[in-house]
Amino acid sequence: MNDVQDHPELLPMRLSLGPLQYFWPRQQTLDFYQQALDWPLDVVYLGETVCSKRRELRLADWLQLGAQFAERGVEVVLSSLALLEAEAELAQCRRLVANGRWRIEANDMSAVQFCRELGVEFVGGPTLNVYNLGTLKMLVDDGLRRLVPATELGRNWLAELQATAQFEGYRLPELEAIAWGRLPLAYSARCFTARALNLAKDDCGFRCIEYPEGLKLASQEGQEFLLINGVQVQSFEICDLAPAITELRAAGVSLLRAYPQRQNMPQRIARLRAAMDGALTTALAGTGSGYWQTRQPGLAASASPVTGAP
Numbered sequence: 001m002n003d004v005q006d007h008p009e010l011l012p013m014r015l016s017l018g019p020l021q022y023f024w025p026r027q028q029t030l031d032f033y034q035q036a037l038d039w040p041l042d043v044v045y046l047g048e049t050v051c052s053k054r055r056e057l058r059l060a061d062w063l064q065l066g067a068q069f070a071e072r073g074v075e076v077v078l079s080s081l082a083l084l085e086a087e088a089e090l091a092q093c094r095r096l097v098a099n100g101r102w103r104i105e106a107n108d109m110s111a112v113q114f115c116r117e118l119g120v121e122f123v124g125g126p127t128l129n130v131y132n133l134g135t136l137k138m139l140v141d142d143g144l145r146r147l148v149p150a151t152e153l154g155r156n157w158l159a160e161l162q163a164t165a166q167f168e169g170y171r172l173p174e175l176e177a178i179a180w181g182r183l184p185l186a187y188s189a190r191c192f193t194a195r196a197l198n199l200a201k202d203d204c205g206f207r208c209i210e211y212p213e214g215l216k217l218a219s220q221e222g223q224e225f226l227l228i229n230g231v232q233v234q235s236f237e238i239c240d241l242a243p244a245i246t247e248l249r250a251a252g253v254s255l256l257r258a259y260p261q262r263q264n265m266p267q268r269i270a271r272l273r274a275a276m277d278g279a280l281t282t283a284l285a286g287t288g289s290g291y292w293q294t295r296q297p298g299l300a301a302s303a304s305p306v307t308g309a310p
Contacts, residue, residue: 013249013276015269016043016176018259019079019105021184021229023209026056032260033065037072039269043255044069045105047079047096049125051191051230052089053206059095066102082107082127083187083231097122103145116142123176126150126184131157133164136172146174148257151183154292158251175252179241180268181259182214182227182234183290192228212262240287242275247292 017036020029036044046062046069048054066076080093090110097104097114106112107125115122123146130136130147139147149157158175165172193215194204208215214227214234227234241248241256248256258265258272275281283289 012254013245014042014255015040015273015276016045016255016257017041017269018178018181018257019045019047019049020260021050021182021232021234022212022214022260023051023054023206023230024056024212024262025209028212029057030061030065032262032265033068035266037068039266040273041069041074041269043075043077045077045079045257047105049079049082049105049107050187050232051208052081052086052092053204054208054230056209059092059099063099063101070102076102077105077123078102079105079125080107080111082125082184083189084108084110085189105148106144112139112142112144119143121145124148126178127187133161133168133170136161137170140173144173146176146255147172148176148178151178151185152291154290155247155251158253162252172252174254176255176257177241177248177253177292178239178290179248179256179258179272181239181257181261182236183239184232184234185226186233188231188233191231192233193230196228235290237290238284238287239290239292240283241289241292242272242281243283244289244292245275245281 046066062078066078070076078096078099080096081089084090084093093111094114097111097118097120103122104111104115105123105125106115107127109128112122121143124130124139124144126148129150130139136147161172191201191204193208193211194201196215197207199205199207208230214229216224216236217226217228218224225236227236256272256276258269271281
């Protein structure tokens with residue numbers, strides 16, 4: 001063990017922009033990433049992770065954007081779909097893995113298999129279902145060099161993982177935590193947006209483009225608690241771990257992920273960067289710590305007072 005492995009709080013911390021989860025018009029998407037070129041990012045994830053029918057940008061477009069970020073010194077990662085259902089999607093995933101320039105974020109075991117076959121390293125996305133050190137070791141043998149733990153795994157799980165790894169003398173790969181944005185909770189072969197609009201999935205009319213931050217879902221009592229985003233279900237509450245930077249660093253997390261949103265994104269990136277650099281940060285209104293601090297239900301965990309605006 002070296003000093004950094006023994007003392008994870010010594011790890012330098014970096015900032016990433018996660019893959020776009022929503023379906024935005026082509027020009028809006030391009031404009032967003034043109035602005036992001038000037039943000040203080042260390043890593044950017046590019047590509048479609050939710051639905052293969054979202055084709056405003058093609059692989060060539062993502063590669064072109066990647067080249068622009070790479071010129072700015074930003075690490076580029078190409079993200080794969082979280083749910084592969086058809087041969088065409090498998091073929092597209094294989095092309096992604098074989099891009100020849102950048103790592104991919106494998107969000108499905110099919111992507112892991114392609115990486116193993118081609119002998120390329122990859123980032124393990126939050127939908128790979130890694131829940132113990134044994135599974136992580138197998139994926140590292142397959143080429144995993146960074147892990148984004150599953151959404152529901154917080155500080156308690158990370159502490160257990162670190163303890164087990166230290167006991168076995170095993171060096172963990174780089175760990176990346178979701179620090180800002182609505183959390184991806186689940187994926188389904190059924191399109192929730194199409195269902196909500198009484199449309200067939202195969203004839204959806206790409207209507208999720210009309211909901212650039214998802215479609216709100218409320219309980220029978222009228223309390224908004226989820227967002228539906230095509231085949232994806234998200235948390236309604238925004239996860240904000242900027243106030244937990246010290247805990248994240250102590251847990252061995254060296255990369256913080258912010259998911260793209262339409263509004264106030266430059267300010268959110270700047271706020272995370274300032275928190276990473278030591279600025280004192282309090283939680284913003286309408287946000288919570290997701291699954292990081294507790295295993296309580298999210299609504300109970302977010303009951304503490306907060307200030308500001310998301």
